[in-house]
Amino acid sequence: MTQTIVGIGTRKGLWLARSEDRRTWQVDGPHFLMSEVLSLLFDTRRATPRLVVGFRSSHWGPSLQHSDDLGATWVEHPEGSIRFPEDTDTALKATWQLVADPHDPQVVWAGTEPQGLWRSEDGGETFELNRGLWEHPHRPEWGEGFGGGAIHTVLPSPVDADSMLVAMSTGGVYNTRDGGRSWTPGNTGIHAYFQPHDEWPEFGQCVHKVARDSATPTRLYAQNHRGVYRSDDDGVTWTSIEAGLPTNFGMTAVSNPARGDSVWLVPIASDGERIPPGATLQLQRTDDAGATWHTQDAGLPKPSYTNVLRDAAGTDTHEEPGLYVGTRNGEVYATLDGGESFTRIVEQLPDVLCVRAVTLP
Amino acid sequence: MTARVVLPGLLRDLADGAAELPVELEGPAPLADVLDLAFEPWPILASRIRDERGEIRRHVNVFVDGEDAKRAEGVRTEVGPQATVHVINAVSGG
Numbered sequence: 001m002t003q004t005i006v007g008i009g010t011r012k013g014l015w016l017a018r019s020e021d022r023r024t025w026q027v028d029g030p031h032f033l034m035s036e037v038l039s040l041l042f043d044t045r046r047a048t049p050r051l052v053v054g055f056r057s058s059h060w061g062p063s064l065q066h067s068d069d070l071g072a073t074w075v076e077h078p079e080g081s082i083r084f085p086e087d088t089d090t091a092l093k094a095t096w097q098l099v100a101d102p103h104d105p106q107v108v109w110a111g112t113e114p115q116g117l118w119r120s121e122d123g124g125e126t127f128e129l130n131r132g133l134w135e136h137p138h139r140p141e142w143g144e145g146f147g148g149g150a151i152h153t154v155l156p157s158p159v160d161a162d163s164m165l166v167a168m169s170t171g172g173v174y175n176t177r178d179g180g181r182s183w184t185p186g187n188t189g190i191h192a193y194f195q196p197h198d199e200w201p202e203f204g205q206c207v208h209k210v211a212r213d214s215a216t217p218t219r220l221y222a223q224n225h226r227g228v229y230r231s232d233d234d235g236v237t238w239t240s241i242e243a244g245l246p247t248n249f250g251m252t253a254v255s256n257p258a259r260g261d262s263v264w265l266v267p268i269a270s271d272g273e274r275i276p277p278g279a280t281l282q283l284q285r286t287d288d289a290g291a292t293w294h295t296q297d298a299g300l301p302k303p304s305y306t307n308v309l310r311d312a313a314g315t316d317t318h319e320e321p322g323l324y325v326g327t328r329n330g331e332v333y334a335t336l337d338g339g340e341s342f343t344r345i346v347e348q349l350p351d352v353l354c355v356r357a358v359t360l361p
Numbered sequence: 362m363t364a365r366v367v368l369p370g371l372l373r374d375l376a377d378g379a380a381e382l383p384v385e386l387e388g389p390a391p392l393a394d395v396l397d398l399a400f401e402p403w404p405i406l407a408s409r410i411r412d413e414r415g416e417i418r419r420h421v422n423v424f425v426d427g428e429d430a431k432r433a434e435g436v437r438t439e440v441g442p443q444a445t446v447h448v449i450n451a452v453s454g455g
Contacts (some may be wrong), residue, residue: 059371059453060409076405079404086413086414091412091413092413
């Protein structure tokens with residue numbers, strides 16, 4: 001019997017929902033009570049699955065811990081997993097992203113606030129700062145979105161071990177093709193209306209989330225602060241795919257692991273009106289790489305005035321993937337039919353910051 | 362002579378339950394040195410109070426004989442050899 005676990009990182013701790021049939025759920029938590037849980041990784045490449053969690057306490061600062069027994073016990077590295085080197089005169093604020101490397105089963109990537117990219121060679125226990133990005137000449141001009149300035153998206157290429165995309169808001173997309181030694185902005189075609197002196201800058205865009213297509217690795221989708229785009233050249237140039245959407249604003253984007261050219265967005269009315277469009281909490285799914293979109297809201301509450309944050313949606317690893325969506329009012333909805341119908345699996349949690357799921361044999 | 366570093370209840374598990382940590386001092390010392398000595402066996406506890414630059418975290422207050430170190434000279438505040446250092450979570454957060 002398989003077990004599916006949905007990790008739900010909230011503003012006040014981590015909860016774990018477990019199910020054998022993905023219909024009835026047992027929820028345990030909170031772990032790390034009173035900490036913002038911003039990043040989760042279920043690492044299934046190891047003989048024993050590992051759960052890595054990045055969180056921060058408003059009092060006691062950031063921390064990163066891992067569990068090799070799926071949440072029963074936790075390990076924190078005594079010297080800290082992520083520490084800025086002394087010469088940077090910088091302190092870690094939070095770990096926003098944890099990603100398994102697709103080529104090396106020991107390597108885990110982390111994106112942090114301030115804007116750092118980190119590489120671990122021991123499964124997420126200790127990390128080393130990527131100097132190429134940290135010392136990028138654009139760094140002084142990168143800005144901070146409302147939540148802070150962070151590397152919020154880390155997408156290693158599944159076909160080229162030297163290639164990776166990262167994204168930040170504001171700053172935009174940056175790519176490496178040489179294993180992280182050098183980084184080049186990849187924002188051509190992304191509109192930055194908020195920079196009236198140059199609305200099409202080389203960098204400085206406010207990218208909220210980027211997702212990689214599951215079938216075509218050089219195809220990417222970006223949900224921006226006003227704008228939805230697709231890249232067909234591995235994140236170098238972008239074209240708008242927002243036609244047909246109710247709004248071009250939102251925070252998250254999730255690729256459909258079962259189907260290429262398929263991605264979900266969760267639209268928000270606008271940056272000045274952060275509620276669902278028409279007070280209808282909904283997903284928008286495309287199955288043709290953004291040419292057309294259709295609304296998915298069956299089973300979601302209506303009216304609704306809540307939102308889904310940039311990392312608060314994720315898919316499990318079941319052969320028929322489930323999608324899990326967490327809201328700012330502490331609910332998590334699951335769909336097993338690609339978004340055609342949703343069921344609430346958790347409620348009454350603090351606002352959901354991060355959702356990641358795994359299906360284990 | 363012995364100075365005392367008194368821990369908040371929320372952090373005592375990180376020092377095997379100790380409510381306070383003794384620090385042997387021969388004379389006055391900077392607060393940074395006193396905290397380094399007190400937390401030397403407890404690096405995770407140390408990381409909760411100061412960041413990797415050695416600065417006291419924003420929402421943690423450290424009092425040296427009742428004086429807020431952040432309003433004095435921060436981690437350079439002088440600590441007497443019999444002083445009491447209180448580490449307290451600030452009245453903030455949500």
